[in-house]
Amino acid sequence: MSVYIRLAQNADMPAIMMIINQAKELLKRDGSPQWQDGHPNRQMFQDDIIKKRAYVLIVDQEVAGVAVLQTTPDHNYDEITGAWQNTTTEYATIHRIAISDQYRGQHLGMIFISNLLSRGVFLGFHNFRIDTHALNKRMQGLIKKSGYQYRGVIQVDPTPDGARYAYELNL
Numbered sequence: 001m002s003v004y005i006r007l008a009q010n011a012d013m014p015a016i017m018m019i020i021n022q023a024k025e026l027l028k029r030d031g032s033p034q035w036q037d038g039h040p041n042r043q044m045f046q047d048d049i050i051k052k053r054a055y056v057l058i059v060d061q062e063v064a065g066v067a068v069l070q071t072t073p074d075h076n077y078d079e080i081t082g083a084w085q086n087t088t089t090e091y092a093t094i095h096r097i098a099i100s101d102q103y104r105g106q107h108l109g110m111i112f113i114s115n116l117l118s119r120g121v122f123l124g125f126h127n128f129r130i131d132t133h134a135l136n137k138r139m140q141g142l143i144k145k146s147g148y149q150y151r152g153v154i155q156v157d158p159t160p161d162g163a164r165y166a167y168e169l170n171l
Contacts, residue, residue: 082152
């Protein structure tokens, strides 16, 4: 089985949106309000592709996952209830990560995050951040298994459902 990441392209958009819609359904079944408000959407991923920060996980030449590696500051992380360990160096953030239903249960999320971290280090980053909803237990498990440490709560919007558990990894 060949597994690698590459920058997403416009031609990947049907697969990306299928994966995102599957993830939205899984979150809904799990009782999480995360991604139930129409986001992320096609326009967000088109913007991510233009900015060269959207990546796809390829398994045997098929798109098996999608994620964003943002290398500019995320202003949602400016205020945290808790504290970041590293506030002096630039950080990269993993956002909008999802694996296709077809590939779920194969530990590809760990491989995907590992590859994104390697890409981030290649780009000169050693501080990484990620967040997820309190009810997204699957993602919390993946984040912790990937070596991230819980740092507190951030707000992605002012509603109660906008609260996110925030994690940090320093390499």
